[in-house]
Amino acid sequence: MSELNNQNPSRDSYWSLFSTFFKIGAFTFGGGWAMISIIEREIVDKHHWIERDDFLDLLAIAQSLPGILAVNIATAVGDKIKGGKGSVAAAVGTILPSFLIILFIAIFLTPDIIKNNRVISSVFMGIRPAVVALIIAPVITSAKAAKLQWKTVWIPLVVALMISIDQGFISNPILYIVLGALGGFIFWWLPRRKNIEKK
Amino acid sequence: MTIYWQLIWAYIKIGIFGFGGGYAMLSLVEKAVVSPGWISETMFTDIVAISQMTPGPIGINSATYIGFVAPGSVNPALSGIGWALLGSCLATLAVVVPSFILVLYSSHFIRRHSESGVIKAIFSGLRPVVVGLIASAAIMLMNTANFNPNGISWQLWVNIAICAIAFVLVYFPIKLKEKTIQLHPILIIVMAGIAGFLIYGL
Numbered sequence: 001m002s003e004l005n006n007q008n009p010s011r012d013s014y015w016s017l018f019s020t021f022f023k024i025g026a027f028t029f030g031g032g033w034a035m036i037s038i039i040e041r042e043i044v045d046k047h048h049w050i051e052r053d054d055f056l057d058l059l060a061i062a063q064s065l066p067g068i069l070a071v072n073i074a075t076a077v078g079d080k081i082k083g084g085k086g087s088v089a090a091a092v093g094t095i096l097p098s099f100l101i102i103l104f105i106a107i108f109l110t111p112d113i114i115k116n117n118r119v120i121s122s123v124f125m126g127i128r129p130a131v132v133a134l135i136i137a138p139v140i141t142s143a144k145a146a147k148l149q150w151k152t153v154w155i156p157l158v159v160a161l162m163i164s165i166d167q168g169f170i171s172n173p174i175l176y177i178v179l180g181a182l183g184g185f186i187f188w189w190l191p192r193r194k195n196i197e198k199k
Numbered sequence: 200m201t202i203y204w205q206l207i208w209a210y211i212k213i214g215i216f217g218f219g220g221g222y223a224m225l226s227l228v229e230k231a232v233v234s235p236g237w238i239s240e241t242m243f244t245d246i247v248a249i250s251q252m253t254p255g256p257i258g259i260n261s262a263t264y265i266g267f268v269a270p271g272s273v274n275p276a277l278s279g280i281g282w283a284l285l286g287s288c289l290a291t292l293a294v295v296v297p298s299f300i301l302v303l304y305s306s307h308f309i310r311r312h313s314e315s316g317v318i319k320a321i322f323s324g325l326r327p328v329v330v331g332l333i334a335s336a337a338i339m340l341m342n343t344a345n346f347n348p349n350g351i352s353w354q355l356w357v358n359i360a361i362c363a364i365a366f367v368l369v370y371f372p373i374k375l376k377e378k379t380i381q382l383h384p385i386l387i388i389v390m391a392g393i394a395g396f397l398i399y400g401l
Contacts, residue, residue, distance in 0.1 A: 059333075066216060071298065097254055121252070130362065133365035134365065135337040159328050164335045
């Protein structure tokens with residue numbers, strides 16, 4: 001984790017954090033993973049609020065904890081940029097678009113109107129495959145940010161394979177987060193500590 | 200009034216035990232809201248369909264919608280729109296607040312110890328795993344529901360093409376004279392939606 005913390009210029013107000021995540025929430029189709037591309041572009045590339053490898057660490061935190069992934073990501077990113085109040089701004093921004101749209105549907109429409117609407121369903125037939133592309137792209141950018149070496153490059157391959165075969169316990173993402181943390185402790189921390197003791 | 204407490208409690212549980220996001224959460228939601236008779240099985244299926252056709256996490260969508268309809272369907276005295284809005288707000292907050300607090304505390308704890316060797320080592324081990332998690336999400340979404348919902352082979356090829364073009368556009372910058380433009384992911388979603396309408400909607 002680098003030392004960006006809370007030293008952003010004041011123009012990066014809570015309002016711009018909120019409105020950025022409102023935009024992200026309004027265009028997140030297909031759950032938390034689909035928002036990664038948009039967050040990377042907005043938060044890392046455009047606003048330079050956080051570094052790409054820090055973003056990867058925040059994703060690890062968001063995924064290790066229960067709850068709605070998109071909200072967890074927003075909370076962790078908001079907190080990293082502007083602290084506790086920032087996390088409220090980011091989380092509310094992410095939630096509000098879907099909250100308002102569902103309320104609108106619940107008040108003014110019936111589920112059938114949406115479900116059987118030819119225009120909406122055709123639009124979504126186009127959006128769904130594009131959303132998959134928006135998740136493939138961050139696989140590559142995050143692999144670069146993780147600085148994979150020949151010693152570690154097999155890890156994402158095995159994790160992706162085991163999770164996508166969808167076989168109960170051995171396909172549970174939490175298992176690999178625990179193993180990753182444990183592996184980090186054993187292979188990065190213990191050797192370093194030995195070196196320190198030798199000195 | 201008990202329905203509000205039941206809603207809050209049901210969604211707090213969903214928020215705490217719902218690991219793995221979206222669809223992993225659905226069976227939890229189904230159990231929590233269909234068995235007490237707040238909504239019917241058909242209505243639940245409708246809500247899932249709507250969640251897929253609106254932006255935002257499915258957990259939020261379902262909390263907002265079920266919070267809206269449950270009070271009126273359980274107690275006719277609570278059928279006014281004010282009671283429905285109250286249910287919406289409470290259910291949505293209930294599903295979000297527990298994990299919000301957990302994430303906030305964890306990230307504060309980690310930030311406070313960000314210089315510690317142990318935390319740095321743990322994240323060195325976690326980063327390759329997160330790459331694998333994103334890859335698994337992409338692989339699992341390469342399914343018939345996203346690429347060939349109607350089982351028609353030309354549609355499958357069109358959807359593969361949409362995915363491939365979207366990837367090229369979002370990943371590779373376009374060079375126009377001296378300027379390099381990288382298309383915004385939101386723009387790509389909008390373009391894919393328009394393409395879907397032109398191909399499937401006309």
